[in-house]
Amino acid sequence: MNKDFLKIFPALKTKIKGKKLIYLDSACTAVKNEPSAAAQKKSLLESGYCAGARSFNEASLYAQEKFATDRTKIAQSLKAKPSEVVFVSGTTEAANILASSFPFEKGDEIFISALEHNSVYLPFWRTALQKGLKLKIIPIKNYKADFSFFASKITEKTKLLCLTMASNITGGIEDFQKFSSFAKERKIKVFLDAAQYVFSHGLNFSGLQADFAAFSGHKISAPFGTGVFLIKEKNFDFLKSSKLGGGTVKKIEKTGNGYRPVLLDNNSSFEAGIQNYSGAAALAETLKILEKADWTNIRNKTSSLSAFAKRRISSVKGVKILGEGLEEGSLLSFVFEDKKISPADFQLYLSNSSGYSFAFRTGKMCADLACLNLGIESAVRISFGFYNEEKEIELFAQTLEKFIKML
Numbered sequence: 001m002n003k004d005f006l007k008i009f010p011a012l013k014t015k016i017k018g019k020k021l022i023y024l025d026s027a028c029t030a031v032k033n034e035p036s037a038a039a040q041k042k043s044l045l046e047s048g049y050c051a052g053a054r055s056f057n058e059a060s061l062y063a064q065e066k067f068a069t070d071r072t073k074i075a076q077s078l079k080a081k082p083s084e085v086v087f088v089s090g091t092t093e094a095a096n097i098l099a100s101s102f103p104f105e106k107g108d109e110i111f112i113s114a115l116e117h118n119s120v121y122l123p124f125w126r127t128a129l130q131k132g133l134k135l136k137i138i139p140i141k142n143y144k145a146d147f148s149f150f151a152s153k154i155t156e157k158t159k160l161l162c163l164t165m166a167s168n169i170t171g172g173i174e175d176f177q178k179f180s181s182f183a184k185e186r187k188i189k190v191f192l193d194a195a196q197y198v199f200s201h202g203l204n205f206s207g208l209q210a211d212f213a214a215f216s217g218h219k220i221s222a223p224f225g226t227g228v229f230l231i232k233e234k235n236f237d238f239l240k241s242s243k244l245g246g247g248t249v250k251k252i253e254k255t256g257n258g259y260r261p262v263l264l265d266n267n268s269s270f271e272a273g274i275q276n277y278s279g280a281a282a283l284a285e286t287l288k289i290l291e292k293a294d295w296t297n298i299r300n301k302t303s304s305l306s307a308f309a310k311r312r313i314s315s316v317k318g319v320k321i322l323g324e325g326l327e328e329g330s331l332l333s334f335v336f337e338d339k340k341i342s343p344a345d346f347q348l349y350l351s352n353s354s355g356y357s358f359a360f361r362t363g364k365m366c367a368d369l370a371c372l373n374l375g376i377e378s379a380v381r382i383s384f385g386f387y388n389e390e391k392e393i394e395l396f397a398q399t400l401e402k403f404i405k406m407l
Contacts (some may be wrong), residue, residue, distance in 0.1 A: 005293065006387050008033045009221075016357035022392045025359040027168050027383030030221040032200055035289055040223055040282035041291065051277055052247045067277050069257040070284040074228065077287035086229040086270045087280055091195040092119035095162075096230035097270065098191055099123035099260040100242035102160060111157040113138040114373040115167040115174070118366045120193050124162065140373045143170040143323045153181060160189045165197035166211075169333050169367040171306070172325035173197065180209035189235070195219055199332040199385065200302040202295040203231050217279065221385075222286040226279035229270070233308030236266045245272030271325035298386045302330045305384040305393065308385045311384075312397045318404045322379060331383035333365070335376050341407065343380045349403050358396060 004010070009031045014021045023031060043066070051063035067083075075082040088094045100123070104110075110124050128135040136153060138145045145163060147224050161183045166173045180190045191212040194203055199220040205213055210236070218225030231239070241248065241263070248269050249263045263269045291299065307327045313334060314321055318341075322333045336343070343362035350358045361381040364371045371377070382396060 006198055008035060008289070009387050010034060012387060019355060019357040021025055021359060022356045022395060023359045024382040024384065024392065024396060025386070026199065027196060027363055027365075027381060028361055028389075029217075029218045029224075029386060030385050032218075032223065033289060034223045036222055036282040036286045039285035040278045043278035043281035048278065050274065054246065054273070063277060067275065067280060070277075071392060074280070075203040077284075077291060078203045078205050078228065078230065079207060079229055081233065083266050084230055084233055086231060086267045087212070087275055088227045088229045089225050089276070090119075090216035090218070090227035091117075091193060091214045092216075094194070094212075094227065095120045095191075096123040097229060097241075097243055098212055099127040099237075101239045101270075102127075102189075103238065103240055104131050104133055104159060105306065107134070107157055109134045109136055109155060110139055110160045110162065111136050111150055111154065111158060111161045112369075113174070114282050114369040115145055115164050115367065116162060116171065116369060117168055117193065117195070118160055118368060119361060120164070120191075121318060121369055137369060140170075140370065143167075143374075144173070145174055145179070147175065147178060147182075150179065154183075154186065154188065155267040158186070158188050160191065162191045162193070164193040164195075166194075166200075166329050167323070167367070167370070168196045168331070169365045169370050169381065170323035170374075171329040171331045171333065172323055173201075175327045184209050184220065186377040196330070199290075199298075201299060203277060207215070211353040217283045217286070220286060220290065223279055225276060226283045228283070231267065231270075233266070236317070241269040243270055243272045246274075248272045260392040267327065293386065302384055303327050305311045305390065306332065306390055308390045309382060309384070309393050312393060313400070316397060316404065319400070321372065322376075330385070332379040333379045333380055335379050336404075338407075339377075340382070341404075343378045344402070346380060349406075350399055354399050356395060356399075360400070 011031045047063045047066050049063040071085050072082045075085050138150050159365050163176055163179050165176050183190050190210040192210045194213050194215040200217045209230050213230045243273045250264055253260045270310040309332045311328045318337050319334045320337055347362045363378050
């Protein structure tokens with residue numbers, strides 16, 4: 001990437017306790033960019049009014065017009081219709097909305113892969129308990145969701161498939177098109193978790209054989225508390241929005257024995273309350289930046305980093321890499337072959353003995369189902385954005401080798 005372009009990520013120059021930051025934790029959250037922060041500040045200070053259909057004063061109409069424009073820009077970036085965009089705080093909120101809005105009936109089945117993040121698994125686990133549903137977990141085979149299991153276990157009661165597009169622990173990408181196509185042929189609704197996918201691949205919602213998809217803004221360098229829940233238009237009449245409040249109702253009518261709310265249609269019925277207008281402006285700006293950088297360039301750079309990491313870490317004796325097809329993703333996880341070695345101890349070692357401040361992840365990565373399926377207690381994960389360089393991975397690998405030799 002052009003060095004001048006990378007200047008928009010000032011956090012990369014940050015020093016932590018006087019040490020240069022080596023940021024290898026983009027799977028947790030991407031480094032934030034200056035133009036996005038500027039867009040959010042501008043929105044807050046110059047159009048921070050009460051938008052929506054609540055008021056018709058000029059200030060409100062101006063804010064609403066700006067919000068609608070940002071929605072259109074975001075939709076265009078994601079190859080979706082503006083009416084298919086529902087603003088949420090992130091993937092977690094999207095999964096909760098879908099789990100509680102889907103018109104399940106007692107005995108219905110939900111399939112979720114064992115690679116799913118807890119933010120997807122837990123909402124459907126709770127809904128299954130509350131409504132008497134069967135929650136079936138697709139096991140992991142060769143570090144991927146086992147398609148043959150899914151294909152052989154569905155029944156006429158299967159109503160929904162939830163699948164990550166890219167695992168946050170085993171890396172690579174899932175064969176989501178194969179799963180989606182199979183499910184759609186059998187009239188099974190499909191929800192794709194794109195949280196770990198968008199920053200390295202972009203998203204073409206219209207090209208997905210999926211009914212729903214979601215991602216978090218902070219994982220693509222937009223502010224925290226931003227995100228998009230994408231819903232194909234035909235599904236708005238199917239879902240029963242569980243998130244109601246101001247801005248979701250046309251009117252409330254008086255009836256013979258009480259009152260009856262008349263809700264708004266489509267995405268309006270899912271966006272209750274004052275919206276994160278400045279967050280939408282920042283998210284639109286971030287997607288504009290990523291498009292300018294070119295998704296093909298981003299994909300090639302991230303793939304190159306993942307391939308280098310795989311080669312370099314695999315050369316370190318005493319570690320086992322988790323995952324296959326890592327070049328297709330943006331991260332690499334590994335475990336120590338000696339189970340007495342703790343990933344947490346390794347992280348502590350880097351904090352106390354290295355001349356650099358390494359940001360990476362240890363633990364279960366909020367992917368408890370995957371850890372249980374893979375039989376691991378804890379892992380080490382390094383993850384990349386297009387702003388990373390091979391030399392940063394090399395420094396990490398050298399420190400890892402020193403740690404193992406010290407034991």
